Amino acid sequence: MSGLDLSCNNLSGSIPPEIGYMINLLILNLSNNHLLGPIPSTFSGLKQIESLDLSYNGLTGKIPPQLTELSFLSIFTVAHNNLSGQTPERKNQFATFDEKSYEGNIFLCGLPLESCNTSGQSPLTPTIPDQKEDYSFKEAFAWSFAGSYVVAFLGTVAFLFISSHYRTIMFNFFYRQIICFY
Ligand SMILES: *[C@@H]1O[C@H](CO)[C@@H](O)[C@H](O)[C@H]1NC(C)=O
Ligand SMILES: *[C@@H]1O[C@H](CO)[C@@H](O)[C@H](O)[C@H]1NC(C)=O
Numbered sequence: 001m002s003g004l005d006l007s008c009n010n011l012s013g014s015i016p017p018e019i020g021y022m023i024n025l026l027i028l029n030l031s032n033n034h035l036l037g038p039i040p041s042t043f044s045g046l047k048q049i050e051s052l053d054l055s056y057n058g059l060t061g062k063i064p065p066q067l068t069e070l071s072f073l074s075i076f077t078v079a080h081n082n083l084s085g086q087t088p089e090r091k092n093q094f095a096t097f098d099e100k101s102y103e104g105n106i107f108l109c110g111l112p113l114e115s116c117n118t119s120g121q122s123p124l125t126p127t128i129p130d131q132k133e134d135y136s137f138k139e140a141f142a143w144s145f146a147g148s149y150v151v152a153f154l155g156t157v158a159f160l161f162i163s164s165h166y167r168t169i170m171f172n173f174f175y176r177q178i179i180c181f182y
C-alpha cells in the first residue's frame with residue numbers, strides 16, 4: 001500500500017503506532033477526524049513518505065523531533081490540533097515548511113512560529129549583575145593599586161630616612177642618571 005487516506009471519517013481515539021510500520025507509504029492523510037493523543041514517534045520509520053496530513057484533529061503533546069529524518073517529505077501539516085512544545089528543528093525537509101504547517105496550535109512555539117519565551121527572556125537577566133560586578137571589580141582594583149602605591153612610597157621614604165648609607169648610594173645613583181641624561 002502506498003497511500004492511506006482516512007480523512008473526514010469521524011475517527012476517534014489515538015493514532016495506532018503501527019501505522020509507522022507501513023514503510024512503503026507515500027501518502028498518509030488522517031485530517032478532519034477527532035483523533036486524540038500524541039503523534040506516534042514510529043512515524044519516523046515512514047522513510048518513503050512524501051505527504052503527511054494530520055490537520056484538524058485533537059492531537060496533543062510534542063511533535064516527535066525524529067520526523068526531521070524523513071528525507072522525502074514535501075507536504076507536512078499538523079495545523080489545527082492541540083499540539084504543544086517546540087516545533088522540530090529547521091533542518092532537512094523541515095527547513096522548507098512554513099507557519100501554515102503548524103497554525104492553530106496555540107501551545108506550539110519555535111521557528112517558523114514565535115520563539116519559545118523561556119529562551120527569549122534568559123539572556124537579559126544575567127547581563128545586569130555582570131556589569132555591576134565588573135564595575136565593583138575595577139573600583140576595588142583601583143583602590144588597592146592606590147593603597148599599594150602609597151605604602152611603597154612611604155616605605156621607601158622611611159627606609160632612606162633610617163639608613164643614611166643607602167641614602168648616599170641612592171642619591172649618587174640618581175645624580176649619575178641625571179649626568180648621563182644631559
Ligand atoms: C462522530 O462520532 C461521535 C462519537 O465518537 C458520534 O457521536 C457522532 O454522531 C459521529 N458523527 C457522525 C457525523 O457520524
Ligand atoms: C487530506 O484530506 C483533506 C480532506 O479530504 C484534503 O482537503 C486535503 O487536501 C488532503 N491533504 C493532502 C496533503 O492532500
Ligand SMILES: *[C@@H]1O[C@H](CO)[C@@H](O)[C@H](O)[C@H]1NC(C)=O
Pocket residue numbers: 058060082084107
Ligand atoms: C489543549 O490542551 C490543553 C492542555 O495542554 C488543555 O487545557 C485544553 O483544554 C486543550 N484544548 C482542546 C481544544 O482540546
